[in-house]
Amino acid sequence: xxxxxxxxxxxKRFGGLLANREVSxxxxxxxxxxxxxxxxxxxxxxxxxxxxxxxxDEGRIVFDGADVTRTRPERICRxxxxxxxxxxxxxxxxxxxxxxxxxxxxxxxxxAEARARAGALLEFTELRGRGDMPAAxxxxxxxxxxxxxxxxxxxxxxxxxxxxxSGLTPIETAAAVKLVRRIHEELQVTICVVEHVMEVVMxxxxxxxxxxxxxKIADGAPQAVVRDSQVIRAYLGDRRAAR
Amino acid sequence: xxxxxxxxxxxxxxxxxxxxxxxxxxxxxTVGFLVLITAMLGVGWNVxxxxxxxxxxxxxxxxxxxxxxxxxxxxxxxxxAWLGLLAGVAAAAVICAVLTYPLTRLRGHYFAISTVAxxxxxxxxxxxxxxxxxxxxxxxxxxxxxxIVGSAVALQFSGPTKALGYYYxxxxxxxxxxxLMAWVExxxxxxxxxxxRDDQEAAESIGIDSRLYKVLARSITAGVFAAGGVLYxxxxxxxxxxxxxxxxxxxxxxxxxxxGGIGRLWxxxxxxxxxxxxxxxMSTTLGTGPLAGRGIDLIVYGLIIVVIxxxxxxxLLSLPWARWFGRRRPAAA
Amino acid sequence: xxxxxxxxxxxLQMGFLYALVAVGLTIIWGLMEMINFAxxxxxxxxxxxxxxxxxxxxLDPLLAIVPIALAMYLFGMLVYQQLMRxxxxxxxxxxxxxxxxxxxxLQNAVxxxxxxxxxxxxxxxxxxxxxxxxxxxxxTFAVPLLLAAGLALLLFLALYLLIERxxxxxxxxxxxxxxxxxxxVGIRPQRMFAVAWGVGxxxxxxxxxxxxxxxxVYPQVGLQFTVLAYAIVALGGFGSILGTLLAALLVGxxxxxxxxxxxPAFKDAFVFASYLLxxxxxxxxLFGRF
Ligand SMILES: Nc1ncnc2c1ncn2[C@@H]1O[C@H](COP(=O)(O)OP(=O)(O)O)[C@@H](O)[C@H]1O
Ligand SMILES: [Mg+2]
Numbered sequence: 103x104x105x106x107x108x109x110x111x112x113x114k115r116f117g118g119l120l121a122n123r124e125v126s127x128x129x130x131x132x133x134x135x136x137x138x139x140x141x142x143x144x145x146x147x148x149x150x151x152x153x154x155x156x157x158x159d160e161g162r163i164v165f166d167g168a169d170v171t172r173t174r175p176e177r178i179c180r181x182x183x184x185x186x187x188x189x190x191x192x193x194x195x196x197x198x199x200x201x202x203x204x205x206x207x208x209x210x211x212x213x214a215e216a217r218a219r220a221g222a223l224l225e226f227t228e229l230r231g232r233g234d235m236p237a238a239x240x241x242x243x244x245x246x247x248x249x250x251x252x253x254x255x256x257x258x259x260x261x262x263x264x265x266x267x268s269g270l271t272p273i274e275t276a277a278a279v280k281l282v283r284r285i286h287e288e289l290q291v292t293i294c295v296v297e298h299v300m301e302v303v304m305x306x307x308x309x310x311x312x313x314x315x316x317x318k319i320a321d322g323a324p325q326a327v328v329r330d331s332q333v334i335r336a337y338l339g340d341r342r343a344a345r
Numbered sequence: 346x347x348x349x350x351x352x353x354x355x356x357x358x359x360x361x362x363x364x365x366x367x368x369x370x371x372x373x374x375t376v377g378f379l380v381l382i383t384a385m386l387g388v389g390w391n392v393x394x395x396x397x398x399x400x401x402x403x404x405x406x407x408x409x410x411x412x413x414x415x416x417x418x419x420x421x422x423x424x425x426a427w428l429g430l431l432a433g434v435a436a437a438a439v440i441c442a443v444l445t446y447p448l449t450r451l452r453g454h455y456f457a458i459s460t461v462a463x464x465x466x467x468x469x470x471x472x473x474x475x476x477x478x479x480x481x482x483x484x485x486x487x488x489x490x491x492x493i494v495g496s497a498v499a500l501q502f503s504g505p506t507k508a509l510g511y512y513y514x515x516x517x518x519x520x521x522x523x524x525l526m527a528w529v530e531x532x533x534x535x536x537x538x539x540x541x542r543d544d545q546e547a548a549e550s551i552g553i554d555s556r557l558y559k560v561l562a563r564s565i566t567a568g569v570f571a572a573g574g575v576l577y578x579x580x581x582x583x584x585x586x587x588x589x590x591x592x593x594x595x596x597x598x599x600x601x602x603x604x605g606g607i608g609r610l611w612x613x614x615x616x617x618x619x620x621x622x623x624x625x626x627m628s629t630t631l632g633t634g635p636l637a638g639r640g641i642d643l644i645v646y647g648l649i650i651v652v653i654x655x656x657x658x659x660x661l662l663s664l665p666w667a668r669w670f671g672r673r674r675p676a677a678a
Numbered sequence: 679x680x681x682x683x684x685x686x687x688x689x690l691q692m693g694f695l696y697a698l699v700a701v702g703l704t705i706i707w708g709l710m711e712m713i714n715f716a717x718x719x720x721x722x723x724x725x726x727x728x729x730x731x732x733x734x735x736x737l738d739p740l741l742a743i744v745p746i747a748l749a750m751y752l753f754g755m756l757v758y759q760q761l762m763r764x765x766x767x768x769x770x771x772x773x774x775x776x777x778x779x780x781x782x783x784l785q786n787a788v789x790x791x792x793x794x795x796x797x798x799x800x801x802x803x804x805x806x807x808x809x810x811x812x813x814x815x816x817x818t819f820a821v822p823l824l825l826a827a828g829l830a831l832l833l834f835l836a837l838y839l840l841i842e843r844x845x846x847x848x849x850x851x852x853x854x855x856x857x858x859x860x861x862x863v864g865i866r867p868q869r870m871f872a873v874a875w876g877v878g879x880x881x882x883x884x885x886x887x888x889x890x891x892x893x894x895v896y897p898q899v900g901l902q903f904t905v906l907a908y909a910i911v912a913l914g915g916f917g918s919i920l921g922t923l924l925a926a927l928l929v930g931x932x933x934x935x936x937x938x939x940x941x942p943a944f945k946d947a948f949v950f951a952s953y954l955l956x957x958x959x960x961x962x963x964l965f966g967r968f
Binding site: 368373392398400447448450451453454455458459461462463465466468469470473477592596599600603607636639640641643646647648650651652653654655656658 | 707713761764765768769770771772773774775776778780781782783784785786788789790793794819828897905908909912941943944946947949950951953954957958
Binding site: 153187191195200204205207211225252255256293 | 531532533536537539540542543544546547548549550551552553554555
């Protein structure tokens with residue numbers, strides 16, 4: 103069977119900068135894939151290309167049998183890809199419930215049905231009781247959960263989480279990891295998580311892909327990837343430089 | 346509580362001209378007509394401005410499109426005003442959609458200026474196009490009508506009941522507009538408009554076609570403006586470019602919306618009820634004195650807007666009314 | 679052919695005047711990203727000031743530039759500190775509304791004080807040169823307009839140097855790019871914004887003092903210039919001083935060439951049609967970088 107998502111040697115340039123360089127990868131239905139790499143490695147850029155906010159300069163992206171290389175974001179969402187944002191983008195002046203209703207309206211035109219589904223998803227993401235609060239007033243952790251609920255409301259096949267855990271406290275991070283597992287198990291959604299904290303991704307992911315300076319340098323089981331010398335150099339080198 | 350206010354408000358709006366009419370004054374009926382037309386346009390502008398969050402400075406173009414469409418149909422083909430109104434609304438919505446779709450590539454300030462651009466292009470077209478009467482425009486001849494019903498059907502009132510007739514016509518159109526927009530607000534459209542306003546990229550990520558919904562929002566606004574234009578044209582018995590393409594047709598409703606509360610269904614009505622009578626009161630109190638016609642009313646408008654923008658940009662309706670009145674009346678929502 | 683060349687030359691000369699009107703907006707809107715719909719009213723105040731100084735004190739508008747620029751510099755700072763500072767952080771719409779309110783306030787305060795009558799400034803230095811014309815290759819240059827264009831160019835150059843070459847200009851740019859970072863290196867953003875408003879108001883008022891040599895003065899004169907100025911700044915790529923100049927020249931040329939072929943009513947329409955066309959193909963403006 104063909105993979106759910108297939109990226110074929112995608113290249114994205116910003117002027118002279120190569121943000122993604124001939125990146126190829128595949129995500130099978132049912133997987134949790136971790137996408138890691140130091141800051142500026144090109145992870146968000148890859149997400150932007152997959153979700154249609156940018157189009158690769160070269161290469162091809164196929165989702166669920168459809169070529170989406172030049173497709174607009176809203177159509178890609180309708181095909182079954184949902185995402186969250188590294189810097190949270192909730193609809194600040196709408197309530198938490200309304201945020202999720204907007205997502206649910208993707209699959210129904212009936213407001214009552216959308217509300218019911220949104221309520222259930224707030225429950226699922228443990229945001230019960232926050233439904234009537236303006237999204238702008240939520241805490242960062244709650245906003246990130248809200249983004250996940252809103253994305254899930256569109257009934258995605260593939261969910262792309264861009265740093266869903268960065269900026270969270272250890273307790274909040276643990277809760278977020280648990281939420282990702284529940285989305286995978288209970289809703290049967292295929293997931294790709296971007297993180298640069300290795301300790302979070304490793305136990306969660308079935309498979310890990312590593313980007314460095316826009317190039318894919320590793321792709322495999324978490325235990326194998328942590329032992330890869332290139333990864334160690336890219337990662338630990340970067341970390342030391344950062345401190 | 347809200348329901349009670351609605352019922353009382355409706356009753357007041359229906360009944361207040363009656364004693365005046367019996368006394369033989371028509372002045373306040375005309376003021377009421379202007380208040381309602383401004384409020385109605387404000388409710389329309391709220392769709393693109395308050396909900397979809399796109400600054401539109403050019404809806405007066407569609408006020409003109411509506412007025413010209415209905416006037417042309419009436420003058421050249423003898424089509425009745427209310428049918429002309431439907432045609433005007435449809436024409437405005439379609440023309441707006443065609444013009445706006447390419448513009449939705451532009452964002453923020455660039456979009457706002459592009460709405461001005463269309464207005465700047467519409468003005469000389471209106472002023473030079475012979476078929477629609479160029480700068481002279483079109484005159485709408487009065488026809489004889491059988492009684493009140495005939496007048497109401499033709500949207501042509503004259504004599505002592507002119508002001509009253511147009512007041513009630515405006516009230517009907519305003520009520521229809523509010524009812525329709527209340528429905529829009531609670532429908533998928535309303536949710537999608539506000540999502541685009543709050544974050545366009547995020548809206549696209551959940552499958553909202555931002556360009557399509559911006560076009561829809563602006564076309565709804567255009568439709569409301571067109572209806573207002575038709576009403577105004579039949580009241581004024583004429584349509585000419587300097588009158589219907591006047592910038593005040595957007596600034597006054599926008600100011601009313603801001604004063605009352607942008608993005609709130611009833612905001613424009615509150616704003617119009619406050620602003621429009623100021624002009625009228627000023628022109629009566631200043632009479633023919635030295636300050637008559639010196640824009641004192643507009644100075645007051647300016648002050649009100651500046652104060653609102655500086656201290657309560659969400660408008661008067663956003664003040665904590667429920668808390669203030671809730672203490673005395675626990676039933677308040 | 680000469681007709682067209684003449685139109686282009688006339689347009690270029692007008693373009694310099696437009697550039698002057700627009701450049702104040704480049705600072706406030708383009709660089710500091712604040713909206714000022716009362717920009718044309720600042721211009722109108724400059725024009726009225728020049729008229730008043732000329733009618734009351736026989737001061738030539740070119741000399742009136744100095745007191746007018748000073749007064750409007752202070753006025754611009756005042757507007758920022760008393761009004762715009764309050765609305766700066768919030769929704770961009772609020773800035774629009776605040777300055778629309780200001781527009782109504784200023785325009786009608788002048789109506790109240792001076793009525794809506796048209797006024798003319800007569801016997802100015804530039805007007806006295808009105809008869810003098812230069813002819814070059816069959817194209818006539820009106821000397822007053824030429825001098826005004828030269829003046830505009832000079833002011834432009836001064837501003838360009840101020841923004842691009844002085845420490846103050848760099849601080850201004852730094853503030854516009856990142857307020858918090860600017861604060862870290864010891865710049866006081868509030869102060870920078872106030873000065874930017876002062877400079878913007880002074881520049882457009884200077885433009886007003888020059889324009890009274892060619893246009894009549896009345897309280898509503900600002901709007902036509904405001905809309906053009908916004909189109910120019912957007913075309914010029916938002917905050918680029920050189921871009922503003924080029925866009926203004928382009929606008930002047932479009933206007934005067936349009937009038938050769940079409941009724942004068944269309945001269946602004948073609949400017950805005952060009953704005954739309956360019957906007958559709960280059961949403962970042964004609965001379966914008968990104
Ligand atoms: N819109 C853009 N324009 C220019 N450069 C960009 C843009 N987006 C990202 N970049 C650059 O591309 C590189 C990769 O960025 P990004 O994909 O955000 O990395 P990551 O998400 O892995 O931290 C960085 O050097 C970044 O500065
Ligand atoms: Mg990133």
